[in-house]
Amino acid sequence: MSTPPGAAAFCLRLVRRQLLLAFRRPIDIANPLVFFAMVIALFPLGLGPAPDQLAAFAPGVLWIIALLSNLLTSDTVFRGDYDDGSLEQLLLAPQPLYLSGLAYICAHWLVTGLPLVLISPLFAVMLNLPAAGILALALSLLLGTAVLSLVGAIGAALTVGLRRGGMLISLLILPLYMPVLIFGSACVQAAVTGVPTGPYLAILGAMLSLAIALAPLAVAAGLRISIDA
């Protein structure tokens, strides 16, 4: 018989568990990326294949698709654990739910946000984004997708008890996604036009700090309410 692990060790265990689960179902990791690639492929068809026109729309388009592909997966953060009863056990664990929730979000970002960041230069080239904007795109996505995962988890925690929470979760969290979209695409736009991107990245970083501090509180409260219902 052993004593309960400290919060840090427990969080590491949760992250390991979530990553292991994700790698047992690699299709869930691939889905958002395939979605991203498919939507990117639609734009030249809809807007016309003129390279300069695509380049002009690229910053906004890339960021909007990143946001939508995150929205696609945000529902899944707690869904499986709610369905099989693991979530009840998590709520009864002696470790603080704030940190456990953060561990879930961290794992979710590692399997959805991070791959998107890594593959984004390829997608940028597909839309003819000028080379100057590629680094800014990757950096802004690095900060921005983490915010999206944190905010999305709030919606996921609140709607996990509902059978069909998909539409509701969009209504709940899309307004909160908007600041990220505004500063994220503005950051890429700035890089393309030669304006310093520092301020935009700083604002995204500030949003990330705020989200790390506050989102797990809302997630913990949301999970308690969802399990109670």
Next chain:
Amino acid sequence: MTPPAPLLAARSLTLSRGGRELFRDLSLAIGPGDLVQLEGPNGVGKTSLLRILAGLSRYGYEGAVERSGALLYLGHKSAVKAQLTPRENLALHVGGEGSHGDAAIEGALAEVGLYGYEDVPSHTLSAGQQRRVNLARLYLCSSPLWLLDEPFTAIDRAGVGQLQSLFVQHVEGGGAVLLTSHQPLAVDYPVRALTLSQGSAA
């Protein structure tokens, strides 16, 4: 009757669901050495009561619940991940108990009759075997208080007998067990019966 320092005490619990009063002014105390069976017809509020006692339901009822010390709650759902093996399920459990060595996990799985199944994906196990993975936590967790919602569901007769002797072993060692079940316990130990009936509690 009540030993000093109960592990769990509930005072005047009242719960209504959908305009129907499930129980009113229900008080109970569970201390070391108590083996309590919660009985009553379907829909009378056994699971609701257990969830209130465990702390999963925090709103919508009146009264107070006091817990001292850790508890182990096993609900209707087995909390077993189909994609993980039984070993991984226990090693990476979200319940927050201490990390168990390989030997301890193998021992617990052997106790619940899953020797040889440690490393197969859980989705290949039968429903009863999946429940047994969950029940293996009883051998691993050091919580003195067990709240078990229908622990015998999908378990074969030999397994039920083994579980019942485990409960007795646990309460004799200073633990406490509160379980819901429709079948009488065949144990050589005084079982406290707590019967919920329509609209009231004895």
